[in-house]
Amino acid sequence: MDAESIYERWDVSPVINAAGTKTRIGGSRIRPEALKAMEAAATEFVSLPELQAAASQRIAELTGAEAGYVSNGAAGGLMLAAAACLAGDDPGAMARLPDTEGIPDEIIMPRHHRTGYDHALRAAGATIVDIGTNDRALGTGAQNVEPWEYSEACTDQTAAIAHIQKDDTPPAIETVSSIAAELGVPLIVDAAAELPPRANLTRFIDAGADLVVFSGGKGIRGPQTTGIVAGRADLISSIAMQNQDMHAAGELWEPPESLFGRPPFDGVPRQGIGRPLKVGKEELVGLLVAIDAYLAEDESDRAREWEEHLDRIQAAVDAISDVTVRRRSGAKSVTPELQLELSAHPMTATTVVTELRHRDPGIVVGTDDVGAEKLSINPMCLTADEAATVGQALVQCLNGEH
Numbered sequence: 001m002d003a004e005s006i007y008e009r010w011d012v013s014p015v016i017n018a019a020g021t022k023t024r025i026g027g028s029r030i031r032p033e034a035l036k037a038m039e040a041a042a043t044e045f046v047s048l049p050e051l052q053a054a055a056s057q058r059i060a061e062l063t064g065a066e067a068g069y070v071s072n073g074a075a076g077g078l079m080l081a082a083a084a085c086l087a088g089d090d091p092g093a094m095a096r097l098p099d100t101e102g103i104p105d106e107i108i109m110p111r112h113h114r115t116g117y118d119h120a121l122r123a124a125g126a127t128i129v130d131i132g133t134n135d136r137a138l139g140t141g142a143q144n145v146e147p148w149e150y151s152e153a154c155t156d157q158t159a160a161i162a163h164i165q166k167d168d169t170p171p172a173i174e175t176v177s178s179i180a181a182e183l184g185v186p187l188i189v190d191a192a193a194e195l196p197p198r199a200n201l202t203r204f205i206d207a208g209a210d211l212v213v214f215s216g217g218k219g220i221r222g223p224q225t226t227g228i229v230a231g232r233a234d235l236i237s238s239i240a241m242q243n244q245d246m247h248a249a250g251e252l253w254e255p256p257e258s259l260f261g262r263p264p265f266d267g268v269p270r271q272g273i274g275r276p277l278k279v280g281k282e283e284l285v286g287l288l289v290a291i292d293a294y295l296a297e298d299e300s301d302r303a304r305e306w307e308e309h310l311d312r313i314q315a316a317v318d319a320i321s322d323v324t325v326r327r328r329s330g331a332k333s334v335t336p337e338l339q340l341e342l343s344a345h346p347m348t349a350t351t352v353v354t355e356l357r358h359r360d361p362g363i364v365v366g367t368d369d370v371g372a373e374k375l376s377i378n379p380m381c382l383t384a385d386e387a388a389t390v391g392q393a394l395v396q397c398l399n400g401e402h
């Protein structure tokens with residue numbers, strides 16, 4: 001790692017990221033093309049609604065949705081998606097959120113889809129209505145949620161159904177979207193970490209989702225603070241009205257029709273609940289350029305590079321005794337991972353993780369299963385040199401050489 005890291009200026013040491021696109025250590029490695037574009041974008045001024053309208057068109061082309069929007073991270077996109085489902089095109093409701101008195105404000109979610117990110121849905125003013133059970137954990141074959149449970153929970157207070165997209169979050173999105181369509185409520189899909197594969201850009205829209213949210217700062221490797229919302233034009237218009245700065249005189253307000261539609265009211269909406277989730281012109285341009293670079297790269301080249309990083313680390317750690325090394329390409333990550341199981345090793349996984357973090361440079365590894373004495377290596381944010389450093393560090397640490 002660069003000895004003259006800019007972070008040292010504030011006495012903060014950079015770390016090697018062997019954990020994947022984790023926000024708390026800075027997410028993904030931004031693409032150089034995106035960084036350069038951001039610098040260029042910063043030198044001029046532009047109408048943000050016009051730029052969002054252009055982004056909308058591009059996102060629509062790429063996803064097959066009617067429209068799109070660049071949000072402040074996927075979590076910001078979820079909050080805007082909820083705000084759109086709650087307020088629709090009603091400027092009064094937009095002005096009142098998160099106060100939802102008098103409007104439907106319930107979002108239906110299966111219990112096993114609940115995550116810390118659904119705070120973003122609640123922040124818009126929604127109340128989440130849980131359905132289903134945790135029966136799958138019993139191993140009887142019973143499912144966590146049955147299709148009828150969505151219909152049963154749907155009332156005149158329902159504003160949306162939310163679905164988190166992971167390999168292990170049944171029911172299939174097609175099933176949920178047909179239920180949502182039958183009930184006449186929009187379906188919001190959180191697909192924040194589901195790129196790559198590139199095919200997922202269109203997959204959830206094809207499957208009938210009304211709004212899909214992706215992170216711009218994970219697999220796309222755009223600016224950390226960006227996300228993509230793709231979906232129905234009327235909902236994207238509501239998002240735009242609740243996110244864009246609205247301090248304009250009515251007679252001078254010229255919202256691009258391709259993004260805002262034709263507002264069904266006179267005058268300008270108030271600053272909406274999404275106004276604190278500002279996206280700057282630099283981030284917006286950075287994301288658009290990053291998406292193009294993401295689409296231009298060869299997915300199999302990238303996959304091969306990840307495998308090579310893991311090969312290098314695996315070759316180093318295979319010789320350590322009392323450690324079981326497994327290669328996984330799994331349900332929880334879009335990349336292959338190396339998992340080290342330490343139950344037979346004298347050190348606990350927690351000790352190893354801590355020692356790696358406290359090295360110079362510090363190394364951050366995956367800790368999702370640390371309680372089961374496992375740590376994981378994700379190659380997504382590593383360079384080849386860093387992969388070699390990680391391999392050496394694991395050997396030294398696990399062999400007790402310091």
Ligand SMILES: *Cc1c(COP(=O)(O)O)cnc(C)c1O
Binds near residue numbers: 193
């Ligand atoms: C990462 C993630 C988010 C948040 O994405 P940001 O772009 O960091 O805001 C939301 N939901 C899921 C499932 C995620 O994995």
